[in-house]
Amino acid sequence: MSAAVDPVLAHVDAHIGESLERLMALVRIPSISTDPAYAAQCTKAGQWLVDDLAGQGYDASLRQTAGHPMVVAHDKGATSGPHVLFYGHYDVQPVDPIGLWSSDPFEPALREGPDGEKEITGRGTSDDKGQLLTFVEACRAWKAVHGTLPLRVTFLFEGEEESGSPSLLPFLDATGDELRADVALVCDTDMWGPDTPSINSMLRGLVGEELTITCADKDLHSGMFGSAARNPNQVLAEIIASLRNPDGSVAIEGFYDDVAEVPAAVAEQWRNLGFSEAGYLGSVGLKTPAGEAGRSVLEQIWSRPTCEINGMWGGYTGDGFKTVIPSKASAKISFRLVSGQDPVKIRAAFRAHVEARLPADCTVSFKPHGGSPAITVPVDGPYLAPALAALTDEWNKPAVVVGSGGSIPVVGEFKRRLGMDTLLIGFARIDDRIHSPNEKYNLKSFHKGIRSWVRVLDALAAVK
Template sequence: MPHAQLQPVLDHIDADFDNSLQRLFALLRIKSISADPAFTADCKAAADHLASDIESLGFTAEVRPTAGHPAIVAKVNDKASGGGDGKARPHVLFYGHYDVQPVDPLNLWDRPPFEPVVTDHADGRKIIVARGAEDDKGQLMTFVEACRAWKSVTGALPVDVTILIEGEEEVGSKNFVPFLEANKDELKADFALVCDTGMWDPNTPQITTSLRGLVYDEVKIKAANRDLHSGMFGGGAQNPIRVLTHILGGLFDDNGRITIPGFYDGVKDLPPDILAQWKKLNLSPDSFLKPIGLSIPAGEKDRLLIEQLTSRPTCDVNGIVGGYIGEGSKTVIAAEASAKISFRLVEGQDPAKIRKAFRDYVTARLPGDCKAEFTDHSGAPAIALDWNMKPLAAAKRALDEEWGRETVLMGSGASIPIVADFKKTLGLDSLLVGFGLDDDNIHSPNEKYDLKSFHKGIRSWARILAGLAELPR
């Protein structure tokens, strides 16, 4: 039945698109910067605005307090109001966030960041420019507007929906995770929908099928009990900078593989059909690295660049400090040197085991007279969808139909911590479908969202909801 009703819903989306755009503009005008206490009232205003808008669709919407900025919980069960056929239906939890990044530096914006406008991109695309246009107000409103269209045309949604919107994603969601834990019984669903990701290119949709996990560690090597004069002690006293750089330099072999014992335990290769699809995408060093002034992939030499970026684990030295770094010279042997190291992890790797393996690796290579101290900064496991997950297949078919080309199933090299939190706290897998583009300038001046992304994003979610409704129960 939902597919039989789909075309009128899509027609309504097209006819009502100007109104959809104005509703997005109303949200974009609210200065909901979560990092700055000066905008606390604006964050509350954004939550109130969204809750009121969603409630107008027939949801029960509440603004809920947290220890920080409020969250929104909105529910609809159209079976209870006569909108369904009484049969069990999929229940989805849709997630988004209304908070945005600060706008600094303001002088680099072409226009005021909270005065949204549709304008022309340099290549002729129509774009929406404003802070939050893509991240995440434009993205979350694609789903809200798809729900609006279904309700307007049919009086009901094809699946049961809970909408969950937070106000602290841009500051780490530190108060949102306890909120999830406190409300986990109320937030039960079959799976989550997350619209905070992107497309492969402006015309090719993408479903993000995995997110890399993270281990962030800091190591400090100490030797003498004070800085030493290199003329008096050079050659006889251990130099922590030399020790540290020697250890870090051994983290990779000549083929780009990480040498920490056990690092690759549990890491799986891609399914052959997915690897074949990725090869067809022709992501090359020339297209990806040349714009940033590079030309040679730095990862494992026997892996495609696209694998290095998305489906393989990594190790990076993010910062290193030691000795004298001021103006002029100072002939000193530093008493200590430190480095910050991050590991991006893939499915099968345990963050705790990776952290221990790294520390064991360092400790085993310490010479006499040196000791190491470690600081744990953060850690999160990788997330990966089952390639045979039925909602994934349904969403892919819907996107294929809307965009007229095959949807790319692609892992992300980044981490979205809330997805791991949904799995850990609520037991939910997340379907990540977004319509952002690499050139959207999120977190930067002149943030934008393609008008096409917003329009077809709404249509895409309408199709996905119809597809999910037909999943076997």
């Protein structure tokens, strides 16, 4: 650690209240990217970031895309050290079911959580507005103290991460020369434990599919047609049921063909992480792993693929009762992929599985929602060890290398299109309720996250 760090950390501590106010201002903008009704709010959130970055002296601009705009900012100050590209996203998940929120998702507040820790509540506080601002605030403090950053930094924030990033690939292809750096930094992951920092080296891929089963050409009265007419709710349920075997594995033909076992050394390391299956499942009210029998929970969520029904609907779903046989029933289904699996092949296998099980008088239509392979980040690159050391310094606990069940498609695209590896460093907690009602980000995640980035910036600047 260089001598430059301490005054920056002191500056962070002295100005944490202002950092928090900026986070709250950004959270107040309801930038839900999946809902077209919030398009203007997405642009507003992007512009907020541009204004903030330009105000700090960066060369910042909002870049239009076919969807929500990108934010790109370059620091022109540093002339030495590696060049890092920091990526985050300013869009957030929808908030339904809104009735389960205990306060307005877009009116953030600082409250005491059940464990006595201070929490910042609101949609996007953790995923990803709080996380991305830890980096922005670390750079702000460094510049405030030293005038220039210790290494070259480019910022990239997108507004479509929660809706499959449709504009990201064309944008990377068009602006690759401008964005290419020595290493990418992504802050969209959890810590291993409340006080155990971690860097992710494995991310599952994702294939999203929406399917609609159509039977009759109109909704029917179940008294007049009940049993004689094919019911798409029943058909869809039977198809969904057929996706899983009784042992918890996925029943699609060829699904596991390209799945490799994790290397023995990695498996050994996972066993030594002290992971509590009971604690993990117990935190959400569960006790029994539902995935492949004979696999540990860490395997189930990190190194084994899965199929999840994220949404399904058909017929009458309001109050009371309606004796209808609907014309259509639909589901949103996602597959988490592991290293080796090809999203194109998995999507095709799923569709073939459905089509082979379609009874008489039914048609099916499919709509793709994103597809990306799993990612494995090399653990022997020049940046990982210094970053781990910096995190260890801040948290006074050894930083660990872990896997993740989630998917961050941009990491694969950085590698594929720009030739960059990524360091996945995040400060979220497993109980942050991202994508759920009552999302929160611990003040400690935010504050020590900023401090962590100050140390990581310093450590990476020293890499030759």
